[in-house]
Amino acid sequence: xxRFLQKCIRRTDIDIRYSxxxxxxxxxxxxxxxxxxxxSSGEYVDIEIRSPISTEHALEQLxxxxxxxxxxxxxxxIGETVRAGGGGNARKPPQAMSVVAAAEYSxxxxxxxxxxxxxxxxxxxxxxxxxxxxxxxxxKGFRTLDMKPLIYSFSCPxxxxxxxxxxxVGENLRPEQIIGEAFRSxx
Numbered sequence: 001x002x003r004f005l006q007k008c009i010r011r012t013d014i015d016i017r018y019s020x021x022x023x024x025x026x027x028x029x030x031x032x033x034x035x036x037x038x039x040s041s042g043e044y045v046d047i048e049i050r051s052p053i054s055t056e057h058a059l060e061q062l063x064x065x066x067x068x069x070x071x072x073x074x075x076x077x078i079g080e081t082v083r084a085g086g087g088g089n090a091r092k093p094p095q096a097m098s099v100v101a102a103a104e105y106s107x108x109x110x111x112x113x114x115x116x117x118x119x120x121x122x123x124x125x126x127x128x129x130x131x132x133x134x135x136x137x138x139x140k141g142f143r144t145l146d147m148k149p150l151i152y153s154f155s156c157p158x159x160x161x162x163x164x165x166x167x168x169v170g171e172n173l174r175p176e177q178i179i180g181e182a183f184r185s186x187x
Contacts (some may be wrong), residue, residue, distance in 0.1 A: 002028060004070075005045060012061035017048040031100055032167055042073060044100060052077070100167050102152060105175045107161040116183070120156045126182035127154045134181055138170075147173060147181070154178075 018024035031044035058075040109115045132147035150166035165173040
């Protein structure tokens with residue numbers, strides 16, 4: 001997807017910033033990229049551009065290049081690079097990952113996945129706890145945090161799990177973390 005978007009941007013007049021070095025690359029990244037086999041109804045992609053461009057112009061340039069099933073929903077500036085005088089460093093603009101506060105997920109179990117018969121009760125009981133302590137491995141070692149305030153909503157209608165969880169940098173939760181912890185704590 002990233003390579004496809006890079007090719008599309010090359011076909012526009014968007015003045016994208018490239019990295020320095022022998023092999024310059026477009027400065028582009030995704031906020032909260034999904035794992036293999038997961039689908040999404042919306043993704044955030046960061047690109048750094050050298051000169052301002054209006055949302056309307058960017059959308060006019062990009063939308064016709066998209067194949068069926070892939071759509072550019074919006075194009076927004078989320079930060080401003082400030083040039084420091086006197087050879088100083090410029091402040092880097094914020095990335096999309098830092099401005100996305102929550103993510104909504106709908107989860108279905110694969111047909112061949114061995115799920116306990118009382119999976120709804122296990123999950124609702126787990127999420128209903130007053131505190132949900134969870135140990136997370138970070139670059140600086142292990143950190144224990146309370147998962148409960150990071151779960152904004154959670155329900156199990158029919159054969160699905162719906163949740164809205166925190167996705168702030170350093171406090172992001174993924175569905176597999178919640179479901180995995182719930183099933184592990186039940187054993």
